[in-house]
Amino acid sequence: MRTCYAFADRCRHWIEAADDARLTVGFRRNKQNTDIEAIKGDFADALIDFAMRRHIENQTAVIRNLIVAAALAEAGAPPPRQN
Amino acid sequence: MSAPRFAPASDYARSQSTGYRLLPFRFTRIPGIENVLAVNEVGEFLFIEPADFIAFVGGGLSPAHPAYADLQSKHFLVEGEPTTAVRLLAAKYRTRKSFLRGGPALHVFVVTLRCDHSCRYCQVSRRPAADTGFDMGDETADRAIDLMFQSPAPALTVEFQGGEPLLAFPQIKRITEAAAARAGAEGRAITFTMTTTLHQITDEILAFFQRHDFQLSTSLDGPAALHDANRPLPGRDSHARTVAAINRIRAALGSYRISALTTLSRASLDRPEAIIDEYVRLGFPSVFMRPLSPFGFAVRADQRIGYTTAAFLDFYRRALNYILDLNRRGIRIGEAYAGYLLAHILTPFPTGYADLRSPAGAGLGAWVYNYDGGVYASDEGRMLAEMGDDAFRLGSVNDKAADLLQSPAMQLLLASGVAEALPGCSDCAFLPYCGADPVFNMALESDPIGHRAVNAHCAKHMGLFNILFAKLAEADPFTLRVFLSWALQRPLEPDDEATL
Numbered sequence: 001m002r003t004c005y006a007f008a009d010r011c012r013h014w015i016e017a018a019d020d021a022r023l024t025v026g027f028r029r030n031k032q033n034t035d036i037e038a039i040k041g042d043f044a045d046a047l048i049d050f051a052m053r054r055h056i057e058n059q060t061a062v063i064r065n066l067i068v069a070a071a072l073a074e075a076g077a078p079p080p081r082q083n
Numbered sequence: 084m085s086a087p088r089f090a091p092a093s094d095y096a097r098s099q100s101t102g103y104r105l106l107p108f109r110f111t112r113i114p115g116i117e118n119v120l121a122v123n124e125v126g127e128f129l130f131i132e133p134a135d136f137i138a139f140v141g142g143g144l145s146p147a148h149p150a151y152a153d154l155q156s157k158h159f160l161v162e163g164e165p166t167t168a169v170r171l172l173a174a175k176y177r178t179r180k181s182f183l184r185g186g187p188a189l190h191v192f193v194v195t196l197r198c199d200h201s202c203r204y205c206q207v208s209r210r211p212a213a214d215t216g217f218d219m220g221d222e223t224a225d226r227a228i229d230l231m232f233q234s235p236a237p238a239l240t241v242e243f244q245g246g247e248p249l250l251a252f253p254q255i256k257r258i259t260e261a262a263a264a265r266a267g268a269e270g271r272a273i274t275f276t277m278t279t280t281l282h283q284i285t286d287e288i289l290a291f292f293q294r295h296d297f298q299l300s301t302s303l304d305g306p307a308a309l310h311d312a313n314r315p316l317p318g319r320d321s322h323a324r325t326v327a328a329i330n331r332i333r334a335a336l337g338s339y340r341i342s343a344l345t346t347l348s349r350a351s352l353d354r355p356e357a358i359i360d361e362y363v364r365l366g367f368p369s370v371f372m373r374p375l376s377p378f379g380f381a382v383r384a385d386q387r388i389g390y391t392t393a394a395f396l397d398f399y400r401r402a403l404n405y406i407l408d409l410n411r412r413g414i415r416i417g418e419a420y421a422g423y424l425l426a427h428i429l430t431p432f433p434t435g436y437a438d439l440r441s442p443a444g445a446g447l448g449a450w451v452y453n454y455d456g457g458v459y460a461s462d463e464g465r466m467l468a469e470m471g472d473d474a475f476r477l478g479s480v481n482d483k484a485a486d487l488l489q490s491p492a493m494q495l496l497l498a499s500g501v502a503e504a505l506p507g508c509s510d511c512a513f514l515p516y517c518g519a520d521p522v523f524n525m526a527l528e529s530d531p532i533g534h535r536a537v538n539a540h541c542a543k544h545m546g547l548f549n550i551l552f553a554k555l556a557e558a559d560p561f562t563l564r565v566f567l568s569w570a571l572q573r574p575l576e577p578d579d580e581a582t583l
Contacts, residue, residue: 005506008536052140053109053510060107063165067107067124070173071180 003043003050010039103160105140106168111512113549116556125175126427126515127157130556175431179515182433182440182448185236189437189449191462192227192258193244194219195251196454200280200321202302202314203348203388210246218251219454224258226480227452232265233484234450238272240435244462249283259295274298280314280321281328281341289335299332301325303343303365305351305358313348313388326365333366344371344419347395348388355402363409363416369569371419372402374543376463392539396546403550410565410575417569424551425570427516437461438540439518441508443500446477446493456480458487460496463522474531475522496521499531507535513548 004013004025011034014026025043029036108123118130131139131150138144139160144151154160161168196210196217210217219227231239241262243255259275266273276298292299304310307322314321332341345351345358355372362370374395375388402418409416423436437444446460456479459465464475474495477487487493502508502519511517520540524533535541554562568575 002510006536008534049110049112050510056105056108056110056140057510059105063104063169064107064124066169067172067176070169071176 002053003047006046006050007039007043010034011036102146103142103144103155103162104165105142106158106161106165106172108159109510109512109514110136113552113556116553118556120512120552120556121159122512122515123158123172124515125158125172125179125431127175128428128552129153129157129159178431179433182435182444183442185234185238187234187446187448187450188236188238189240189242189435190227190231190234191242191244191449191451192219192224192255193246193451193453193462193465194224194248194254194258196246197250198246198280199250199282200247200314200316212247212250217246217454219254219452221254221257223452223454223456223480224254225261226456227458228258228261228265230450230452230458230480230482230484230487231262232269236271238274239266240274240276243275243277243279245279247280247283248277249279249281249288252283252288256291259291263295276300280325281332282321282324284328284331289332292332292340293336297336297340299341301329301341301343302346303329303361304345304348305354305361309350309354309358312350313346329365338366342369342371342419343367344373346373347375347390347398349390350388352390352394352398355398356405359402359405359409359416363414368415369417369419369422370406372399373420392542392546395543396550399547400550403554407562407565411561415575417565420547421551421566422569422572424516424547425566426572428551428555429567429570437518438520438523439516441500441502441514441518443496443519443521445475445500445520445522446487446496447500450477450487452480458482460492461522463526464492467522467526470526472525474525495531499524505532505535507538507541511545513544516548517544 001015004015007013009030011030012028014028016024016026018024027036027039027043029039106123108121110119110121113120116130118132119136120128120130121136122128131154135144135148135150138148139150139154144154144160151160155162158168158172197212197214198210199212231241239262241259243258245251248255255277262273263275275295278300281299281301291297302314303322303325304313310322310325311319316324329341329343343362345362351358358372359370374392375390403421406416406418423434423439426432426434427439433440437448440448444461445464449461451459451462451465453459453465457465457468458477458479459468460475460477467474468476475492477490477492482490499505499521500519502514502517505519508514508517508519521531521533523540524538525531527539528534528537533540551566554566564575
């Protein structure tokens, strides 16, 4: 889905479940002169990158939340002043 | 039964069978650069060879590999117990977000809508100089000052805008004197700034600027022909009058008191060298290459003077290369927007630039007091209201600060102004350096979140980050020193030429 979102400026997509383990992604170009074959290649590369991003997120989500919570917990800000 | 206090033990498991654990980071590929750019949660970055990157993410990078120590020292991986790494990263994260601590620090007073110019790209709403009913009244000004001092910010900045603010100089004087006295009584720092054409300057105004340490910003679009075409006056002498006023201010107040920015029209795009040369000729230490804004008169003039983001980025790349070339030849000139972006990339500190904040600078970092008593989250929010959409009107000067902070406009900003939670931004490698701009998104897409794939704010900043990171990847020593001097806002060291 994230890969499709990133490519939404170049083409429209539809996604169907081919079977339990596979998805079929369809492409329809937004502009007549768009090279759809080039987009398919770029999409395949981007798909691998987004899969890696998801892997990294899954591996680091707990520590990310700890970092943000620790950072903000110690940063109490004063309330608005009363006139 | 109470909720568990800790995540399952499996969440803390080390990456596969090796001895390190990944720390949070994002990555991207810079066009023309082979190595992968990885940026951690607090903005530290490194370039890594693709095969090494895959090994690293998969948990199989050997501690003996040369990249391992870099990844460890820059907090992309940690061995053993992560508590120390978490605390260090939390401290850095808190520093990056330190702009949140003080509340709204920038307070913009729109003292009049009247203006003597009729610029084609004007992003503000202007009225003819002789019109009446478009100046801020005393009661509105007093209430706005009260509101400003309800902000807990220890250091306040008052910015005067218009129209042409100097057409309402008596009100500026009144507000400045009242705000300065009150800041003194409350022990708060206060800075006064103004965006002005400078054409209304008098000796009395100069003495007033001197007394209150005003920092001035004006528009200078390049050589006379370009400037006068963009900023028409009946006498066709806008450039000459601006330059004369700049010289007068420098003589009276010192050169550091006045800066300039150039707004880029379509006619500017094939003339980056001429624009930069004009700034060098006039002795400015930097030039600010500002593209057209999608507000006000600029929207109506877009067919005649507008251009694509791609065209702007081509211009910007050419301009940056020329600026770096000049510096190599010993001519010191910087590009101000690159300075902001590089400060975010090369230092752990935030800048005062509201468009590059997450949560958004609008409302949280700045309030705008319109001449009619309306209070807005940003000047662009005020402009959007002029265009018929008051989504970012926080309230009025008659409200309390606490009411403004709980207004529907503020809730909209908080719901749509945290880049970490926005589609397309949340996994972007440039996130630690960039920001959310719900007002811009609303203006262009009628949606404060925006659709990143077609979003102009995103396309512009992705393009700029790609240009800058391509330079950082090339790692030319002189370019790196120039970039660092812009990021730190310090002059290039005298021996930097020795590296040529």
